[in-house]
Amino acid sequence: MTLLLEEGKLPEVDVRNAYAIVAITKHGTLLARKLHVLFENADLYYMGKFEKGDEAEKSITLFNGSVRLLLPSLFGAYKGIILIISLGAVVRMIAPILRDKKTDPGIVVLDDKGEHVISVLSGHLGGANELTAEVAALLGARPVITTASDVQKTIPVDLFGKRFGWVWESAEKLTPVSASVVNEEKVVVIQESGERNWWQHDRPLPANIVIYKSIPEALAEKPDAALVVTHRLLREDEQRILDNGVLYRPKVIVLGIGCNRGTSASEILSVIKETLVELQLSFKSVKAVATIDLKKDEEGLLEAVQEQGWEFRCYTPEELNSVDIKDPSETVYKYTGAYGVSEPAALLCSKESDLELVKKKSGNVTISVAVMKHDGR
CATH class of the missing domain: 3.30.420.180 (CobE/GbiG C-terminal domain)
Incomplete structure (x- = not known):
């Protein structure tokens, strides 16, 4: 399949997998083809002038025209996009099509030699950080992740319990609570239900984060922020724990x-x-x-x-x-x-x-x- 990219026309892409790999240079195409073999669940796109002759057999999509015209279609169709394009060019191309961190796909950038894999957009919610680590491991490259909670090896508030299916009651306090976590303020975790093995690192919890069994016990410590995990509706006297807190609902x-x-x-x-x-x-x-x-x-x-x-x-x-x-x-x-x-x-x-x-x-x-x-x- 070959797409002809033209101004004012949104190309229709044949989405078969959750991720897309895109390349626009000769060396980038070779790297993309290698990654396409290693990384399952991805569709591959590169420029028609680098055609190898086996694209139809391998379900690879070719395109002619500016990759900038392809990105809007990919943006709404894939969970994550891996771009073998310079970081500066990617930033300029995606800026006009950004919507919201809750819906934007994870964007990861590789250099032509496959030496660095950079998490660019939607690191947590879009899964770009996880995707970066996975691609880097496959290619023997260096992952570049700048999200504070990842760098400081603490709890990512916006992803807490996500792999178990936990959901927020409200996203209103995600940002201030995240700030308390990464700034090493006093943070309490109150867990009444849900999976207990959410901390899977081979190191203790950061010293500023303490787990309590009940909300009254935690409130007595006058914390700066709170992560509350419960299937209960909170009583009126418990609500103030959410003044700077996030309430998570485990699937129980x-x-x-x-x-x-x-x-x-x-x-x-x-x-x-x-x-x-x-x-x-x-x-x-x-x-x-x-x-x-x-x-x-x-x-x-x-x-x-x-x-x-x-x-x-x-x-x-x-x-x-x-x-x-x-x-x-x-x-x-x-x-x-x-x-x-x-x-x-x-x-x-x-x-x-x-x-x-x-x-x-x-x-x-x-x-x-x-x-x-x-x-x-």
């Missing part, structure tokens, strides 16, 4: 759901939200929905799960009946072959031995709630 809540045939997604989601508020639990901490395999094609349930991006687990009646439950039902058994649906499904999926909510019936929906524990796991 499993919902067991049973519903009548034809129940709408809106009713299912309404019952879920209402129930979690009653339990003072965060909707953002929901990880999965579990049910009986008879419901694997239930349209409303599938729509609700897909809309929220939750995991969806289905179990056979035999699997559900293998779990001891507090409220077995002969009526449910008559229609499904299982003595319960929401209760045993939540227990099986969470791998827990007890539930936050055993069972509640609301309209056409029955719901059970489990919270996954990670202590010592």
Whole structure:
């Protein structure tokens, strides 16, 4: 495939992978072809005048015209872009198309000889720092990363728990809390739930960061900043920990759901939200929905799960009946072959031995709630 790049026309790119590699020089093309073999999950683009004859066979895209005209199409299509182009030229070309650090792709620049790999844009949120380290390792090059938390080997506040699926309640305090972390001010981490192995370096936590089990305990220390990890809704007296704090929601809540045939997604989601508020639990901490395999094609349930991006687990009646439950039902058994649906499904999926909510019936929906524990796991 060859693209003809013209002013005023946005080229259509054939996106097959998550990353793009782009080269515009003879030596850069040779390096790009080498990296294309080493680095899986990348599409390769280089100028048509360096055509080797095997591009179609290797799914390589050629282009004729200024690479500046190609970048807007790549920007919106790829998770990360690896450019074998001078740093200054890259900065000038991407400046007009920058949008937001939450949506811009990670941009990494290599020199023609493959000696340096530079993280240029979206180092944390866009994954450019991680991409830089990976590409440098593949090529035996030197990674160049200037993000303060990486250089100082401390907690990257905007990425804290991201690999586990943790999400922020609000991004409002990310910048000031990050400043407290890198400036070595007193920072507390309060973790009530979620994965415990988030610090994976072969060195202790920085001395200015201390872990506490509860918010009152942490508040007593009068910290400069806080990282709070919990699936709970905070009480009013706990809210001041967020004056300069970031609240993270770990994915620990499993919902067991049973519903009548034809129940709408809106009713299912309404019952879920209402129930979690009653339990003072965060909707953002929901990880999965579990049910009986008879419901694997239930349209409303599938729509609700897909809309929220939750995991969806289905179990056979035999699997559900293998779990001891507090409220077995002969009526449910008559229609499904299982003595319960929401209760045993939540227990099986969470791998827990007890539930936050055993069972509640609301309209056409029955719901059970489990919270996954990670202590010592």
